Amino acid sequence: MSEIENKNLYPDEETPVLKHYSEFDRVYIGLLPFFKLDKEHCESNSSKKVISIEEARKKDKLFEKIGNHSNVTIYSPNECYPSDEEISQNGKKVTWKEVIQNTKLNDNKELNKALMTSIGAFKKKLQREDLLEILNQFSDKNNIWHPSEGAFDFFTKSSIFEILISNGIYEVDVEDEFYENKKTIDLNGLTPNDFSEKIDIKDYYIYDNNKSILFAISWDYFFFFIAINEKVFSKESIETKFEGFWADEKSSHLWTWEEGEIEQLLNTENEEKLVATTYKNNGGVSAKTNNSNKNKLWSKLKGMWT
Numbered sequence: 001m002s003e004i005e006n007k008n009l010y011p012d013e014e015t016p017v018l019k020h021y022s023e024f025d026r027v028y029i030g031l032l033p034f035f036k037l038d039k040e041h042c043e044s045n046s047s048k049k050v051i052s053i054e055e056a057r058k059k060d061k062l063f064e065k066i067g068n069h070s071n072v073t074i075y076s077p078n079e080c081y082p083s084d085e086e087i088s089q090n091g092k093k094v095t096w097k098e099v100i101q102n103t104k105l106n107d108n109k110e111l112n113k114a115l116m117t118s119i120g121a122f123k124k125k126l127q128r129e130d131l132l133e134i135l136n137q138f139s140d141k142n143n144i145w146h147p148s149e150g151a152f153d154f155f156t157k158s159s160i161f162e163i164l165i166s167n168g169i170y171e172v173d174v175e176d177e178f179y180e181n182k183k184t185i186d187l188n189g190l191t192p193n194d195f196s197e198k199i200d201i202k203d204y205y206i207y208d209n210n211k212s213i214l215f216a217i218s219w220d221y222f223f224f225f226i227a228i229n230e231k232v233f234s235k236e237s238i239e240t241k242f243e244g245f246w247a248d249e250k251s252s253h254l255w256t257w258e259e260g261e262i263e264q265l266l267n268t269e270n271e272e273k274l275v276a277t278t279y280k281n282n283g284g285v286s287a288k289t290n291n292s293n294k295n296k297l298w299s300k301l302k303g304m305w306t
Contacts, residue, residue: 024227030244032147034094042080047148075120158192
């Protein structure tokens with residue numbers, strides 16, 4: 001049975017993506033684009049901003065489970081971040097390559113570390129504030145917005161639509177992050193904007209009926225996977241529409257890091273004690289909590305302990 005039929009559309013962090021998507025011929029690691037857009041009176045060009053625990057509690061009662069710890073950093077959505085409509089009307093796509101060429105960032109790995117640091121997705125020992133400072137100086141000066149993590153952006157959704165149509169695919173299935181809702185979208189008569197509006201922020205998986213192509217994204221990340229059947233989709237067609245790189249036999253969700261790099265940076269024993277203590281002090285997550293709420297809480301907790 002295929003991973004699609006098994007509802008297992010995203011690999012574990014350390015599992016090579018080619019192994020996970022073995023029913024496909026190749027896997028492309030796509031990069032969510034930056035974009036240039038002039039918008040006044042915005043403090044940050046990131047999709048997230050830092051707020052206090054008091055502000056967080058006003059926004060969401062889930063944060064009442066968190067005590068008044070001095071080492072808590074909470075990231076909230078940036079209300080100033082442009083909408084898809086604003087981006088489609090006035091935004092200009094900016095590639096990772098352009099950012100790297102115009103900064104002292106060396107490669108996609110360093111740029112991704114900067115982006116992950118910007119939304120609090122890393123523990124303190126993994127954060128790269130130095131790389132983030134380089135990125136922020138460039139983006140602030142040039143009115144360039146960072147991609148929004150964990151969701152297909154307007155430009156990517158438009159490219160998905162265009163490559164499907166150009167390959168004669170006029171119907172796709174779309175599933176949300178928890179496989180609770182599945183919908184089929186008829187592409188006939190749609191425009192890229194129409195298609196973009198039909199893909200919700202938590203729609204993480206898009207694939208055609210014949211399983212010749214699959215797009216998959218997950219929480220907190222600025223990249224996504226494109227698994228293809230080369231009898232239908234050529235390498236060139238993917239490279240033309242999306243920025244990124246092809247996975248090799250070792251490529252996993254953790255492509256940003258060199259082998260053993262995370263282990264060297266983290267004191268595993270102390271980190272595990274910290275997580276266990278934090279979980280205990282905040283009452284944990286009740287066994288009666290449904291999966292949706294449990295995942296929402298852990299989604300909010302991720303990256304907050306610095």
